[in-house]
Amino acid sequence: MIERFFPNVLEYGNDMIIAFKETVIMVLIAGAIGLFTGLILAVILVITRDDGLYHNNALHRILETIINIFRSIPFVILVALLVSFTRFLMGTSIGIRGAIVPMVIGIVPFISRLAEQALLEVDSGVIEAARAMGISKRYIVFHILIPEARPGLIRSFITSTISLIGLSTMAGTVGGGGIGSFAVRYGYSRYMNDITLVTVVILVLSVNIIQSLGNRAANKITH
């Protein structure tokens, strides 16, 4: 039966697994760099606010403008825009290595906005109480602000990782490799509909697994 309905999936199965692995690698690397950078930017955004610990209007505005600019560029265009930069940084603008740079730059503004929201949900009263205890601002940021925001941060990271899978497929279509380009090359260009279908199933499953693992982690540390 499989042979009848999914002939191409059988034939190109190994390539598909390789493509899926590529996607996993892209998402993991871009995700790790992106989450880290996004979190740092989010913290800076929050502490430089008017009512923040390190109030700094100029820095806040500059950062906000840059984030907004990058958020407003559609990802496909961003990939094209970054070709030279990517080549300069990675030595190539295609394949996994070529995809990671635009993926990071594409996801960081998104992560930083989501993480900013999570950090803003920390009760300002808690920060005030810590200051009233004579605790330093730096200690407050690392030992109170970020730990208190953890459940929200995890949720925002999950959402970002899922978006990143989307970005990876787009990066794939412009030479990035991974399951996205695989689906386009075989499923779309060569009319192998069964490949498209199985790709979709794999993506749907992956997203659901990530989401439910993330929810479980977030709930575990929510008190």
Next chain:
Amino acid sequence: MSYIRIKDVKKSFKNKKGSTTEVLKGIDLEIEQGDIYGIIGYSGAGKSTLIRCINGLEKADSGSITIEESDITTLNEKQLMSLRLKIGMIFQHFNLLRSKNVYDNIALPLKYQKYSADRIDKRVNELLETVGLTDKKRSYPSQLSGGQKQRVAIARALAVKPSILLCDEATSALDPQTTESILDLLSKLNKELNLTIILITHQMNVIQRICNKVAVIDDGRIVEQGNTFDIFSKSEKEITRAFLNSIFKGPSRDDLKNYPDHENGRLLHLIFTGEKANDSLITSIAKSFDTDINILFGSIEYVENKPIGSLYVTIKGDPKAVEESIKKLKEQSVRIEYPGGDTN
């Protein structure tokens, strides 16, 4: 010199449109060691800003705040941080860390001060005992009631053994019964640790129950200050009287407005203080001036453990006799208010 001396403190805030609001318009206060000093005022009177000036969370624009002979308005951030070890603070909404359990919440200031694990453990257990929460050690704030949360906050505020405790509307989010138990705890800490407590509130029952000194704040100014009983038994200021009246049960303002004054005689609100808080005076006046005095509502409340009585009465009879009766009451230093209007 007083333990804490606040002199001509002013503070303004700029809003986003650029206009400034003066929140504190020159505050003078003197607080002695061991006082439970209540600052009472309506919301917007500036009391939150005032209490935050005392530990430097807000910086006063001008004036001086002297604690143990050092003016804290001249301190830099680092010096303020070490000053705050001497000044604990608790809040209306408790401000506990949701991600940490009771033990870790209380341990937070100790960890920051780099106490050894043994000392932290000893101190936290000691504090848990003081506030009566030994069995809740491993609970998270979300599993506690409001009163329990405030107890944790008190333990946390006292962790590094401050000599002053600031209470920012600490009981405003609690039900009356829990409020009482928290006030009892504060009172106990005041006595056992010789802790100076400064609290701000809009609830007269807080002042009435534990404060030995009180300041009434209105529109950024201290209207009056002194011993709690003296202020509330003698004050002529309208806002102070309004706060005092708020503790007496009685007819509502609307009821009084609709009261048919002329038919039933003149409506008076009598306030007796100290030993005069009994009603034999009423009977004797009614007898000697031949007036009808009808008691509508009466209650006695205790301020600083001294009684203050409140009576709503109507007085009816020959107009001249009514005047004489009122005069006699005043002579007995009974305070009289005319809820039905002053001149009819």
